[in-house]
Amino acid sequence: MSKKITTIFAVMTLAFGFIYADTFTKEDILRWQKEFDAAAKYGRQLWENSAEYKLGTNNVACAQCHPNAANTHPETYPKFQKQLGRVVSLADMVNWCIINPLEGKPLKLDSKEMIALLSYIHSERRGVKLAPGKH
């Protein structure tokens, strides 16, 4: 019985999904943008008040060395980081900074905090051409 319901539900989802998948409204776009902006805003708070949010253990904030997230070069990732000997993502470098200059513990890659930090870094770099691998 429950199998039957699941099947019907799956079929309906697929059907409606197919019909509506490509359709969205201005309101949707605004809402999605708002979601991103909220993540970037939280990222800025973490950036500036890293100690209060316990990103590190030594009171050092991301913003101390990276005003407006400058010198983070998000458009160049993934790239080969010679000191690590492999191609890494921007999130790896964010964690590198948290572990070393901030003397903290690395964030989970899918944590709200990591996503927020990445959102903030990218938002300060809007409009810059992608240059993956660039050193």
Place this chain on the structure above:
Amino acid sequence: MSADISRRKFLERSALGAASALFPIAMVNVVFGKKKGGEATKSKGTREKSDFTFAYISDAHIQQISGNKFVRNWDQGLKRAVAEANLLVPKPDFVMFGGDLGQLGKKVELDHGAEIMSACKYKTRYVMGEHDYYLDMGAYWEKLFGSHYYSFDHKGVHFVVLNSVLTYDSWNNKWPSAEERMNQMAGLDNPNGTPFMVGEAQRSWLKKDLAKVGRDTPVIVLSHSPIQKIYKGWNFWTEDAEQVQALLKPFSKVNVIYGHVHQIQYNQIGNISFNSVMATSWPWPYPQTYALVKSNLPVLTVPMNRADPFFERDATGWQFIDVNSGKVAATYLLPDNENRTVKYSNKTGRPEDVKYQDKRTAAQEHY
């Protein structure tokens, strides 16, 4: 024969390597005209050359974690600069500290910084930085180091130290507490910030101070913020820069040396040569790398190498300053990097990097 050459080259290189490892600060050497036993003179031929150097350490940002714990990284930068300055040959005549000794202006931070600086074997003078000032408006700093602005003469050179990090009273008084005011000022990219300025009272003091100085006497102004306008968003900026520059206009040899920017910058505006000094704490990006806003990096500047974050002291440093015929040659002593020298060129009438002015490297490209 070829083995000989390569051995010699190897020795030269290792000597160079050892020297640069020893000296991560910049030293400045000054040669100035001075009449025997007295004032600098306008008449040529009667001059006695006075040749000296001084060391310049800046932007230590000593930062308390809690109790007697401080950020190790920033402590190490200052300790290293002091240790290396003590090893300088020839010995510098004195040491300047260019401001931002502490991070949040706390007594414990200034005390701890002063203690590290106390290992300096030379007479040391201080410039006020915004991180020293905005907690108690420079009161504790004054107790430790004296006047916020002053002048002195050394071997025929007139030195002026300015407190260039003042701002509007309305901004100073708008915060609920002194700590909050300091926190707001400490964020470089804080949109609630306010521009630095020398201010009217200090400018009128400067005017009087300079009235006693011969027009051919070399003048060196030491400030924390650049007395020029580079990028307002990060306060690489002094709001009344033009008015201060106007007071310096009558002098034939004028240099401004400033901290705050944590990077190599130099410029020539009219008769005034500008040199920045490095931070011992951490490097800052060049303003033009912030893609969302336009800024004006002085066109003369050949940037320092892009910082390698895996080397803690890379893109930090100190300097020794050689004052040569009244004009500054700043040697930047950079740990984990090649030293740089930016020297005033009589030929072109502006400061130039002695090696890289016309041939920049890939590592000097900032984006």
